[in-house]
Amino acid sequence: MDDHHQLINGVAGRNPETNKITALIVDDNMVNQTIHHRLLHSLGIENQVVGNGKEAIDVHCSGKIFDLILMDLDMPVMNGIEATRKLRAMGIRNTIVGVSSRSVNEHIQEFVEAGLDDYQEKPLTISKLLSILRKVRNQAEL
Amino acid sequence: MDRNNLQRQVAQIRRSLIEQEFLDEQQFVQLEDLQDDANPNFVEEIVTLFYTDSTRLFHNIEEALTTRPIDFTKLESYMHQFRGSTSSIGAIKVKRECTQFKEFCLAENIDGCIRAFQKVRQEHETLRIQLETYFQLRRQAGLART
Numbered sequence: 520m521d522d523h524h525q526l527i528n529g530v531a532g533r534n535p536e537t538n539k540i541t542a543l544i545v546d547d548n549m550v551n552q553t554i555h556h557r558l559l560h561s562l563g564i565e566n567q568v569v570g571n572g573k574e575a576i577d578v579h580c581s582g583k584i585f586d587l588i589l590m591d592l593d594m595p596v597m598n599g600i601e602a603t604r605k606l607r608a609m610g611i612r613n614t615i616v617g618v619s620s621r622s623v624n625e626h627i628q629e630f631v632e633a634g635l636d637d638y639q640e641k642p643l644t645i646s647k648l649l650s651i652l653r654k655v656r657n658q659a660e661l
Numbered sequence: 662m663d664r665n666n667l668q669r670q671v672a673q674i675r676r677s678l679i680e681q682e683f684l685d686e687q688q689f690v691q692l693e694d695l696q697d698d699a700n701p702n703f704v705e706e707i708v709t710l711f712y713t714d715s716t717r718l719f720h721n722i723e724e725a726l727t728t729r730p731i732d733f734t735k736l737e738s739y740m741h742q743f744r745g746s747t748s749s750i751g752a753i754k755v756k757r758e759c760t761q762f763k764e765f766c767l768a769e770n771i772d773g774c775i776r777a778f779q780k781v782r783q784e785h786e787t788l789r790i791q792l793e794t795y796f797q798l799r800r801q802a803g804l805a806r807t
Contacts, residue, residue: 547742548714548742548745548746548749549710549714550707550710550711550714550745550746550749550750551745551746551749553706553707553710554692554695554707554749557695557700557703558691558695561694561695593738593741593742620741620744620745620748621741641745641748641749642688642748642749642751644687644688644691645691645694
């Protein structure tokens with residue numbers, strides 16, 4: 520089994536019906552939504568897309584749980600910082616990774632302090648995603 | 662023109678787009694790698710989505726540039742959104758001009774913003790024409806599914 524498959528199949532908390540890792544993409548940008556959806560799909564990760572932080576909260580309130588949340592920072596209605604804080608306050612402990620093209624440290628610091636497990640600068644790549652999946656796996660093993 | 666010749670032309674245009682820094686090779690290759698039998702035209706679809714979305718963002722920026730008083734925070738936010746898209750498709754020259762615009766926003770220099778936005782639009786349009794030629798030729802060469 521190659522490294523990619525080892526990483527993906529070795530993660531606990533998978534969808535019991537399909538045996539796949541699940542992810543939620545939270546991003547208001549349609550181009551990024553489409554690319555990230557396709558990137559995750561290419562790695563065998565079942566994923567859903569929402570357009571802002573409030574929709575991310577709502578989907579969790581509906582009872583859905585995800586192994587991984589890719590959270591954009593700048594979004595209308597509710598941004599990534601507020602959404603991350605709210606999810607953590609709701610008791611969501613799964614991996615939340617902040618993704619943004621912001622490079623100013625103060626924005627990133629506040630985002631991390633809201634409860635991120637990791638932060639990756641956009642654009643997302645396969646190698647960044649694999650690094651994220653390692654974190655998902657490590658978290659599942661704890 | 663026979664198929665082999667067309668395919669050679671397609672490869673040439675692609676190489677030129679990368680060498681002239683219209684497109685970032687790593688990002689573009691990643692998009693190409695996401696194409697498969699189920700999604701054979703993914704790159705063209707993403708580029709089409711990018712240009713459709715650009716229309717909306719440009720409209721917002723134009724409106725913000727003509728509204729008084731100028732809301733530089735809003736302007737910067739719109740350009741940040743657009744810059745995110747350019748980064749995702751690897752549009753290097755367009756992204757560069759977006760960064761210039763952002764700097765004028767931070768300096769609250771409206772004339773600079775207006776000039777920088779013109780450059781963003783120019784690079785955006787130049788890339789569109791180049792990519793349109795590329796995708797058209799790709800279709801003719803039988804590399805794209807219709």
